[in-house]
Amino acid sequence: MNKRNILIVDDEKNIVMSLSDFLEADYNCYKAYNVDEAIQIMTDSPVDVVISDVRMPGKTGFDLIRWLKENKPKVKTIMMTAYGSDSVKRAIRKEGAIFYFEKPIDYSEIKNIIEHIFSPRGFTADLSGMDLIDMLQILGFSGKDCTVTVRNRLGESGKVFLKNSVLLNAETDFNTGLDAFYDIIKWESGSFSVSALEGDVNPEISFSLEHLLLEISRIRDESEREYETAKEKAVAGDYTDFFKEMKDNLEECTALYVKKGKIGSVIVSLVDDQKYAIESAIKDYNLDKSSKIKLDEILMTLENSYIIIQQLNSIDVIITAIFKKPCNIGLKYLTISKYKPLVEGMIK
Amino acid sequence: MKEELINQIFSETEGIIGVFEILPSNTINKFRILDEKKHKPAEMLPFLQNLVSETKKICSVLKDKPTDIIANSSDYTFLITTIKTDGSSLVLMLPKEGNIDVAKVIAKKVVDQCKSK
Secondary structure: OOOEEEEEEOOOHHHHHHHHHHHOOOEEEEEEOOHHHHHHHHHHOOOOEEEEEOOOOOOOHHHHHHHHHHHOOOOEEEEEEOOOOHHHHHHHHHHOOOEEEEOOOOHHHHHHHHHHHHOOOOOEEEHHHOOHHHHHHHHHHHOOOEEEEEEEOOOOEEEEEEEOOEEEEEEEOOOEHHHHHHHHHHOOOEEEEEEEOOOOOOOOOOEEHHHHHHHHHHHHHHHHHHHHHHHHHHHOOOHHHHHHHHHHHHOOEEEEEEEEOOOOOEEEEEEOOHHHOOHHHHHHOOOOOOOOOOEEEEEEEEOOEEEEEEEEOOOOEEEEEEEEOOOOHHHHHHHHHHHHHHHHHHOO | OOHHHHHHHHHHOOOOOEEEEEOOOOOEEEEEEOOOOOOOHHHHHHHHHHHHHHHHHHHHHHOOOEEEEEEEEOOEEEEEEEEOOOOEEEEEEEEOOOOHHHHHHHHHHHHHHHHHO
16 A cells, blocks of 8 residues: 655754654655745645644744645645644644644654544544544544544533534533533543434534634633633632632532531532532531541532532542532533642642 | 342443442442452441441432432542432442443443343
8 A cells, every 4th residue: 555645844853854764664754844845845746744843944834834725735734833832722723734733742643643634434532632622623624524422531422513624513411502512622531433424413503613613712711811810819818719710610500618628617618509508518528437548539410410529638628519400510520620739729 | 139230240341340239228238349358348338338328418408319429539439329219329349540431331231220120
């Protein structure tokens, strides 16, 4: 079978040489040290995938992507940069690269992505080392008609339906349409598989996937800013404001309790609905009473609600959050996990 | 619980360490634990009893009923599924990195089989 052709473009010669050495057992590798050389090679030779640095003297990786869009639209592009940030990432996506890596680069990951690009069949992947948005973007650019089934680490699942770079619909156990899509995108760990597009999909969304992914990058930035605000409050030791902020970010949280474990004193008790006021039970709740097994976290699924209990053993603090059903509990779990180090830093 | 059902749980749940039953009275039946020297039943049983009784307290305040509980310690993941017909619970004990998705499916299958008998 003929080998596929890869072009590696970077002004750092050692990266071009070492990446080429790594890939050449499986692919024909062309080498270029600036954009003009890269364009010359692509004019003369068939290239399937370009792996390019962003910043190079003279023309940049963005110039190369724009040239490719106009002259070689079928060529897929993977970008590398030593100057990674959300804005650079957004700019790279906007220009149309299907994937980007921050230097120093794990060559095995690049190889995995190339294999995915050339893979004609379905695949499964572990989300812990990969961003779902990036993978959706690959699928969007490939124009593939497919169903992406995503499972988070709590076993909840969702589906994203793509047709010719358009998001037709999405569904989780609780939502359909855009709400479901945003829920799935927020899952930070889990696994996913890609299969043929299911035949009976209702095109409830029908938006350009590219447009939606850009919107999601913006939402993620906003969420990061909210988290930073909470962090400032945590550093200032402002317990109540900090936990109010946390509860607001949790949405659908009807009660949030934080208590010092052994003493049993409730540090914060925020309850929306007295129906969920279980402060006395939480105060007495003692997970350490009997054994050497130290619990880190509990997720209780009740008929009408969910309860997440996170035990911060290092500071002897227990966070309990109650959520009214239905809600995306996987998302809540991840949000609380994100706040844990801040709480640990604040309450010592 | 019948031996064949426990065999089924062990054959279908990769990495599973133990299976228990918690009766409505809070009595715990240990069905099987692999490598009891390493995973000591004497530590598991009071721990599970405590977990279930504390959970019941919260549920009674909330006037709600538990469907299932996932509890993670530094070494283990416990999946406690309520078998509603008689109020007892099935406990699957997995290593921390065990596949909780598979465990949930198996537990549901077992609970359904128990209900249908």
